Amino acid sequence: MNFPPKIVEDAIEEISKLPGIGKKTALRLVLHLLKQDKDATSNLTAALSHLREDVQYCGTCHMISDTTDCTCRTITRDLATICVVQDTPDVMAIENTHQYKGLYHVLGGVISPIEGIGPEDLHIESLFKRIDTSEPKIEEVILALNPTMEGDTTAFYITKKLKALGIKVTTIARGIPIGGELEYADEVTLGRSILTRTIYD
């Protein structure tokens, strides 16, 4: 018996190439699409094609954008602060906090010697150039990188270069998450949260 038919197998094959989606989930999605109107599938494929064909990256902040000159530099934001992040979802996460009103700079990854990713593969040089030519002058660079070895390496590399330029470099606080319990926190986090304790006022 020739089952599943080739047409279904092809679709499953393509869908299961996506990260986190295996053959079973792919089959479930295929059956879902087959049960919906044809419009559902054509809207999906149109949105994906449009996305892949027409998406741009901002030449300044390297965020995903509709144009090569995105709205990252708008007058309503604090133009003297740049927040450096690894990738686009980090920007969305920080934006959702409504606690930051400055500029962003997306590195597009972190330094990882194991994976062969060096500073020249990331948007690090363009960060320095951006700071150099910025008007008004950049006063603070906030590093919002993941607290992993690669993230720390990248932060260290950027900090060293920026300090030489006399720019204030800060990093987001590492500590016990709100709602977390001391008892279950790992030692490194708890230890660092004591060392970098803040004054109650």
Place this chain on the structure above:
Amino acid sequence: MNFPPKIVEDAIEEISKLPGIGKKTALRLVLHLLKQDKDATSNLTAALSHLREDVQYCGTCHMISDTTDCTCRTITRDLATICVVQDTPDVMAIENTHQYKGLYHVLGGVISPIEGIGPEDLHIESLFKRIDTSEPKIEEVILALNPTMEGDTTAFYITKKLKALGIKVTTIARGIPIGGELEYADEVTLGRSILTRTIYD
């Protein structure tokens, strides 16, 4: 700041309409596609369009197929046995066991008064017609429906009709799964596994 851009938001919106995929997963998939070659996206959209436009359902067994006359009736299979299942993934699951060589019949759902699904909404009538006109004669109908209230209702409905026609109706065994532990089995399953115990030989 206009973020994420409309083009990305549209793609996220469409992807997150799929079952089990939320906005965060959709964003992750979008970023994955953007990092891949353009071919990856065009292959995916082509396979989906092709699937939705050209898929057929077999007029006999109601399985998904390339044609309206699928290969369900091949000479290499046992043509006197029909296995009745709820939906296409069930066929794949049974095929993967390599323990069944007969025919299939996909109901396309189960009787569910709460959801307003009656026997007339399913491929039940066509099952009776198929059995009626089958050459060679159908000797056994195996009900492989999920052990839920709806599955049992459907099984009861089909059994009653088929018994009147003098056809042998069986159901797949319900019991303790291989590798399962008696201690953690629910009472209904364990109770039924005792009632329907099989002879060791």
